[in-house]
Amino acid sequence: MVKTKKLPLFLAVNKCESPDKGLIQASEFWCLGLGEPYPVSAIHGSGTGELLDVVIECLPETTEIIGNNEIKVAIIGRPNVGKSSLLNAFLGEQRAIVSPISGTTRDAIDTFIEYQGKNYCLIDTAGIRKKKNVEYGPEFFGINRSFKAIRRADVVLLVIDALDGITEQDQKLAGRIVEDGRAFIIVVNKWDAIEKDSYTIYDYQKILHQRLHFIEWVENIFISALTGQRVDKILDLVDSAAIEHKRRVSTSVINEVLNEAVRWHSPPTSRQGKQGRIYYGTQVSSQPPSIALFVNDAKRFNENYRRYIERQFRQQLGFKGTPIRLFWRSKKARDIGNANHATKV
Template identity: 70%
Template structure:
């Protein structure tokens, strides 16, 4: 990553994610009154005075407990510290110094990274200095009283943090492709992210629901920059209670909306489930480009026909995204993982592709010659006057016709197939707007009346 990094560390439930959201001026980190909500390290872009940097949220550090995710959380926090220019050690001003704070302080004193001791939950400026004074005993220098909720003291903290960041460099403009990795819990999304990056960037566990936040990771391949967004596993709505998982899934849906391309990950052993079908429908509704990634392919018993039969089953069950390319991979072994980015490049390019009006009308003329529009029992036939592309991401084509209701669903699907066969549009949905002549005349009449008035 080219921007300098500020790592946020501390024991559970001291308000690290609240501090991250305050410094980054976003709500990107999940804040919930429950310890252990944050697990992976998550990056948020931040800006202070004339400097840009990344703020990294980490899970709560506990050194004397090796149960569940705690060793993996420590590993993630240590990785964040290793790449940071400065660390912000967050403690709870209302609770005072604890044994866990002392253990973390002892560990931080052994590191080579400068540390700013930040006393959170100092909501009152008058009492804040007294609350902060208790933490001189940790031996990490001056404690900075702040309120992550109200923002008190964060300006002074950022002024001090800037002193430890390397000089600002002129960074070249890069066009990145945003890629969201989505799917049901435990299909291997985080493993796929780690396979791309080549390190344990996200915590991987056989326990479903390990990933809580949407995790952004930037990688570069052959001069192209990709922002990979790992997301929480999306379960059926009826199984979700209000709390961390509720916020996690909302983050996943937002990740789909801000992505250029969505990698929809399936478990090869489970096949396509009802939840996968619903998720495919959501991706199509959002108008995102998509690649279907069948993970754990190494665990499937295969013969010469398996991949073809399986592919047909996936396509038939995911009708909302039948236009999406399909790739069979193993995140564990790395099989075909790098080929995913080749498909991403194509899908991203097609998603923002624009076609001239003359080419669109050539396709329409050819389609009409092969299969003319349907005729009603009363002898009325649909007629397409012309078409033009009105927007991209996704490609959206407006067709101007005599009366839209004369074109049934079968013929509309036929026209879309003709566009795909003639023009490609691999990996992206196409939106078709059928506009009746009567509607256009009414709009033109309204405009004329407004002009006369």
């Protein structure tokens, strides 16, 4: 399913300071089956030149810069939900250690793969427990690196244990991903362990929407990392979410959506009879898509109306799998009239 890059491997045997005994000491490591052992001394530097010579021979003439083209995918979740198992399922081999003991993964590990001609960087992370249960130490720093992995990812896979259901910690993690502005997908793992009938998946999706109602725009997929069920479909969803996350929409299209939205539902009016008015909108950035809305007074638009406008953008423009940010900017009408690109709504 997935191609992994096969890299040259050189076995360096350290602490071989003695020029006479170094070769004899290193020869004992032929039994590892990793090829010729190179005796070196990190302290004295002996043998490092010979090792460097053979390494340089394997380097390409043109160095490929890793990190510009691949999609970065962070695998996030609570301990023991199957994050490392999912990584192994992507690779088709036991690359990451899988254990029922929580805390097996302590660091964020990058793995580069190729799938259908596209490059991906999969970031396996430490399980994130509730803050009150985490003591200062290796787990604390591992969780911090998990949060950093979210921020540097293009798409996040939030892995949920189908047997445990959607926990409070899952909700907090979903909120954290939205706050960081990352595209993401909900991956319900261990689906093979659930007793099912014709309605099971629909009932579970209903629970997902109830418990995670604030991210109804996120795609979800039910998989088994153990059996490989539907794992091959995850990267297709990743591609779609990454595209939406980077997407840009022209100002004219944004204002067409605003015109239609205001026509169906006028902005609220205050008790003093003052009504909110949207002058125009424009996209100011992507990753995530961010739209500035210039209005007469931002305070006149309550949360219900702001959510209504966001729903209209999603219904008309998509943005499936990515958060969008709306910035409500108060602006005087005479300033709007001076803007050449302004479109009154």
